Amino acid sequence: MTKKLTILDIAKLAGVGKSTVSRVLTHHPKVKASTREKVKRVIQESGFVPSKSAQVMGGGSAKVVGIILSRLDSASENKVISGILEVIYAAGYDALIMEGQFSAAKTNEHLAVLQKRNVDGVILFGFTGCDLSAIEKLAHKAVVIAVDSENVSSVGYDNYGIIEQAMAHIQELGKQHISYIGVDPKDKTTGLIRLNAYLEYCKCANLKPNFQTGELSHKSAYELTDLVLTAETQAIVCASDTLAMGVAKRLQVLNRSDVLVSGVGATDLLAFIFPNTFSIDPGYYSAGKTSAHLLIQQLQGKYEVTHLTQKASITR
Amino acid sequence: MTKKLTILDIAKLAGVGKSTVSRVLTHHPKVKASTREKVKRVIQESGFVPSKSAQVMGGGSAKVVGIILSRLDSASENKVISGILEVIYAAGYDALIMEGQFSAAKTNEHLAVLQKRNVDGVILFGFTGCDLSAIEKLAHKAVVIAVDSENVSSVGYDNYGIIEQAMAHIQELGKQHISYIGVDPKDKTTGLIRLNAYLEYCKCANLKPNFQTGELSHKSAYELTDLVLTAETQAIVCASDTLAMGVAKRLQVLNRSDVLVSGVGATDLLAFIFPNTFSIDPGYYSAGKTSAHLLIQQLQGKYEVTHLTQKASITR
DNA sequence: CTGTTAGCGCATTCAG
DNA sequence: CTGAATGCGCTAACAG
Numbered sequence: 001m002t003k004k005l006t007i008l009d010i011a012k013l014a015g016v017g018k019s020t021v022s023r024v025l026t027h028h029p030k031v032k033a034s035t036r037e038k039v040k041r042v043i044q045e046s047g048f049v050p051s052k053s054a055q056v057m058g059g060g061s062a063k064v065v066g067i068i069l070s071r072l073d074s075a076s077e078n079k080v081i082s083g084i085l086e087v088i089y090a091a092g093y094d095a096l097i098m099e100g101q102f103s104a105a106k107t108n109e110h111l112a113v114l115q116k117r118n119v120d121g122v123i124l125f126g127f128t129g130c131d132l133s134a135i136e137k138l139a140h141k142a143v144v145i146a147v148d149s150e151n152v153s154s155v156g157y158d159n160y161g162i163i164e165q166a167m168a169h170i171q172e173l174g175k176q177h178i179s180y181i182g183v184d185p186k187d188k189t190t191g192l193i194r195l196n197a198y199l200e201y202c203k204c205a206n207l208k209p210n211f212q213t214g215e216l217s218h219k220s221a222y223e224l225t226d227l228v229l230t231a232e233t234q235a236i237v238c239a240s241d242t243l244a245m246g247v248a249k250r251l252q253v254l255n256r257s258d259v260l261v262s263g264v265g266a267t268d269l270l271a272f273i274f275p276n277t278f279s280i281d282p283g284y285y286s287a288g289k290t291s292a293h294l295l296i297q298q299l300q301g302k303y304e305v306t307h308l309t310q311k312a313s314i315t316r
Numbered sequence: 317m318t319k320k321l322t323i324l325d326i327a328k329l330a331g332v333g334k335s336t337v338s339r340v341l342t343h344h345p346k347v348k349a350s351t352r353e354k355v356k357r358v359i360q361e362s363g364f365v366p367s368k369s370a371q372v373m374g375g376g377s378a379k380v381v382g383i384i385l386s387r388l389d390s391a392s393e394n395k396v397i398s399g400i401l402e403v404i405y406a407a408g409y410d411a412l413i414m415e416g417q418f419s420a421a422k423t424n425e426h427l428a429v430l431q432k433r434n435v436d437g438v439i440l441f442g443f444t445g446c447d448l449s450a451i452e453k454l455a456h457k458a459v460v461i462a463v464d465s466e467n468v469s470s471v472g473y474d475n476y477g478i479i480e481q482a483m484a485h486i487q488e489l490g491k492q493h494i495s496y497i498g499v500d501p502k503d504k505t506t507g508l509i510r511l512n513a514y515l516e517y518c519k520c521a522n523l524k525p526n527f528q529t530g531e532l533s534h535k536s537a538y539e540l541t542d543l544v545l546t547a548e549t550q551a552i553v554c555a556s557d558t559l560a561m562g563v564a565k566r567l568q569v570l571n572r573s574d575v576l577v578s579g580v581g582a583t584d585l586l587a588f589i590f591p592n593t594f595s596i597d598p599g600y601y602s603a604g605k606t607s608a609h610l611l612i613q614q615l616q617g618k619y620e621v622t623h624l625t626q627k628a629s630i631t632r
Numbered sequence: 633c634t635g636t637t638a639g640c641g642c643a644t645t646c647a648g
Numbered sequence: 649c650t651g652a653a654t655g656c657g658c659t660a661a662c663a664g
Contacts, residue, residue, distance in 0.1 A: 016634075017634060023634085030634090031634085032633060054640090057640045058641090089648090
């Protein structure tokens with residue numbers, strides 16, 4: 001283990017001044033090419049690695065964005081994160097990822113930690129019961145996902161359009177008896193809005209609504225299936241792929257493979273296991289990239305509270 | 317946005333000296349209780365947040381551990397991460413998570429970044445083709461998962477025992493004709509070792525082996541199923557839940573619900589959709605906690621290269 | 633173009 | 649027990 005090198009050390013080794021080294025580190029334009037090369041070589045050979053902490057203190061930025069998600073093992077959030085990471089890495093930032101676990105308290109704790117670490121920006125995944133007051137204070141360096149806020153930029157999913165697309169697609173297939181299985185409406189986005197979208201669509205298209213809501217689990221959907229299933233049922237629209245999986249399974253058991261099932265999430269497993277299904281992709285990956293771009297733009301000074309909605313699409 | 321406060325500011329507000337504030341921040345024992353309380357109150361009221369970067373430079377540690385995993389959307393790695401996070405948060409550390417995407421080059425880049433950030437420790441998820449040379453230089457502050465290395469502590473899965481348990485369980489059920497579907501043996505752990513475990517078990521138990529290997533995907537397993545399936549086949553052991561899902565699906569299509577299928581990963585979806593299946597849990601979550609504990613112990617000075625193997629268990 | 637100088641915010645001696 | 653002084657490694661004016 002070689003002892004810690006500093007820019008001073010490599011300055012000596014390269015026979016130049018401290019700041020010249022700093023300049024090549026920060027890609028400062030005004031350094032003679034030959035000097036720059038020499039310094040670079042010494043850095044290479046010595047295996048020198050500048051201290052980020054010192055850089056931060058010296059006036060630079062930490063080049064870190066904090067990401068607070070609900071659960072690391074959420075398939076949808078994972079896709080979003082992938083999108084975020086791709087963009088922020090490309091922009092030279094690193095990610096400090098934290099798990100809020102649907103707890104407003106934990107989330108706020110994490111926010112404090114991020115602040116302490118001088119992160120440049122924060123991306124927060126919203127959830128029902130989310131406390132936005134803390135993040136609104138950091139609005140200029142924050143973006144929230146899947147939740148609305150007047151004061152901080154956001155990227156949301158088109159919860160309404162998601163269901164609308166599913167319904168429209170099913171109707172195009174000539175089906176009229178379409179039931180719906182969702183989650184508790186006290187969950188604003190996945191619960192309430194998607195249910196309303198279903199009801200609204202039914203009204204406009206003159207369809208008779210038939211729905212149930214429950215927990216976000218296979219089991220719940222499995223059990224609720226019987227409550228919305230009639231002899232005429234031709235399709236069941238679900239608020240998520242997890243639910244769709246439960247419904248499809250139940251239909252399989254009941255030998256009702258004639259019933260088309262739709263979910264939300266673009267989980268490839270769904271269509272693999274159950275042929276008569278399709279899924280709407282809310283555009284998780286894109287949403288991730290979008291939110292990251294939005295954040296970076298804000299960090300570069302162009303601050304302006306912006307609200308974007310991710311377009312959804314059908315997965316075949 | 318209140319301007320950035322420093323310990324000096326709150327020192328004045330509390331009517332004490334700079335260093336006294338620092339002392340309460342670092343939980344230094346020798347501070348009069350009354351003074352400590354007063355300072356704490358001021359900190360609270362002013363919403364002061366100490367700068368981590370400055371703390372690091374002042375001699376402290378960054379209290380960050382870097383985690384380099386393969387893919388964020390890997391179900392197994394997610395479980396491990398959850399375990400890791402729980403432990404390191406409890407120990408006051410934060411996590412800098414990076415995606416190596418099975419690329420040795422990217423992984424090394426990330427390692428450099430982590431070093432630059434003065435992370436206290438690193439946990440690396442091994443993968444086939446992983447370049448351990450870089451991390452071995454940081455051995456005293458590193459732990460690798462799912463890969464062997466002489467020089468750096470590791471937590472591995474009991475790949476051999478995993479298959480052994482599955483086989484034993486199936487045999488206990490009185491089944492003798494057990495096939496196997498795995499992944500390419502050029503993948504050391506999931507591929508080679510698990511296949512060998514199967515072959516070895518067959519030899520010892522006097523069973524006729526019948527196996528195929530391919531890609532780690534539902535589709536691959538689905539297609540390989542026919543190649544190992546005979547009229548007598550009573551069970552098919554798979555190297556992972558993903559494969560098991562593909563196999564079970566194929567069996568369903570072929571109306572061979574009599575064939576028991578086993579996977580690895582404890583994915584609840586598997587048993588939910590396919591009744592005649594079970595899965596071995598390699599102990600991902602525990603492995604995460606273990607590796608985190610191991611790392612923290614090392615960081616506290618008790619450095620000693622340690623190799624642990626996570627015990628697996630059957631999921632019903 | 634490049635060397636010199638002054639902090640950044642905090643932990644840590646070292647004297648009271 | 650507590651305040652004043654020193655330095656961590658680096659960036660950013662400031663002069664050559």
